[in-house]
Amino acid sequence: MQHFTVSLPQISNVACRPDRRSIIFLTESNSSPLQHCGQDVLPGDIIINRTDVAHHRSGHDYHLGAMSLPIDEFDVAVEAIAGGGFSKRLDERSIHPNPALMSRLLKLHKVVGQLAHETPDVLAIPEVLRALESELVHVMVRCLAEGVVLETSMGGRRHDAIVTRFEEFLEANPDRPLYLTEICAAIGVAERTLRASCEEHFGMGPIRYLTLRRMHLVRRALLRSDPSTATVTQIVADHGFWELGRFSVAYRMFFGETPSCTLRRPPADPRVRLDRPSTLAFAGPGLA
Template sequence: MGQFLLVDSKKLDGFEGLHQAVHGSHVDVMQLGRGRLRGTLSHIGIGEFSLSIGTFNVGMRTQRVSSDDKLIIGMLLAAEDRVAHWSFDMQLNDVLVIPPLLDHDGVFHGASAYAAMRFDLAEVESLFGGEARLCDPETWRSRGHFRADIESGAIASRRLVRIMSHLRTRAGSLTPSTADFWKRSIVECMAANVMSSLPPDDIGWLPSARRMIRRVEDYLDEAGTRPVHVSEICAAMSVSRRTLHRAFQEVFGLGPVSFLRHKRLCAVHSILRESAPGSTTVSAVAMQQGFYELGRFSQYYFAMFGERPSQTLGIMTSPVGGADIVRA
């Protein structure tokens, strides 16, 4: 049985709307800046896992009492002035860890935007697959602040917003594998900024790259056509993301993300070639394989195969009027 995808989005008209700033967790809010608070608040929930993104236009103080047994990991997406959580001064895309059952105190001195994911501590080991320093639940039992890398932090922030935007249009049920994929995609955005703040992990034995690749490909064969996230592979192989990347670079000359994208593109190509026109759509097949940005997917597809996905499916665009006709 799949998991239900909960989607909730609303406009804020007053600071009271931010009492549920993080889905499933009550926060006491006091407005600091002058003027009526305006903004937006969006939540998506996948089982007990949730992602919340909020924006607001005036300064405020937030306090959370220690009644919630879930782990909260947040990221600062935008700020026009100083933002402090506990004694941590936050910079853009920094990550904040709020452990279960711990009081929290934050001050936003001006308009800001944030993202926060909330889930059970027991899920840490599976969701942060392969990164030994992140898989241990004890790592997350203390409050923490992780400074984001400027470049990778901005990329992670944009990706997180795009994922939220995509999932907001797809309310309904998810298959177990799709639900797992989206949770891992969200977690990865946060994990990227956490990892950039940790010292390099260059100690240890690097298993044979080719042997590791064979194990990965066996795992992907067993997964069939469902999309597989890199962190899932790391967890299954019990290796770090960095080790996996080095192995793929040695064998293929590209990283595991690019490899998985190429593999998924090939899967889409095969499905489209074997499908009769009218029996499916390009967007349906692309999304089944984890491509949620269809414009970017089309670019990847054309660059790889030299044709549009609609041409592979047997549909081509008429030069007059733009209508789709079936290719003979």
């Protein structure tokens, strides 16, 4: 089980372990909107993670719950509770459960989370742990088995596949700036189609996404460089930014300091956080 409360708008890549079956859902009715791989997640819906990596795009102040089981344990529970013929439902991305069952799941999820936070010793009692886990799994499977399937369009599935190839190409080239023409050629898709897919998943086009990625690559290079031999101008130029003044203003808006301050920061500084360059803020200054 997991629970997240996020205060700022963001885009995130969520890695899902391939040996587990996982679901996510909003835990508060007034939660800020969330999009999962370009699809709106509404309060009362359950999203089934079908890929190893999923893209989340959210507004400020949203509340997300997650649950997962090893695939073999999940299959045993499904067979025992729902019987055969249920597996096809898991090919879809989202399900809208019976409201009463979903309410029960949310309450259980909240109670167990509170126990883990306030009285974790209770969960160390095997009988208590087994009872809570059994009830959670039972309600989860019933929510999935008895809910209404929200089918994903063929266009949505195609966009999923395109964005997956796009991300794989970025991950295969982590330390250099990439440009749209070479990416489209490498993944075999037209620019217009890639733009539509990125707008759906990220809320921005590929050029904007790549520009933000290059900015994060600059920050990583600055943090790793020796200030006695490296210069901000050279590092910034190496990553395809030619207007240093404009870049410096945008950089400071994103990271709260100038590029030169980042370059002078000691490597052991605990405030340094080397995020993946493709993990991007949702909103920020415009760059072209």
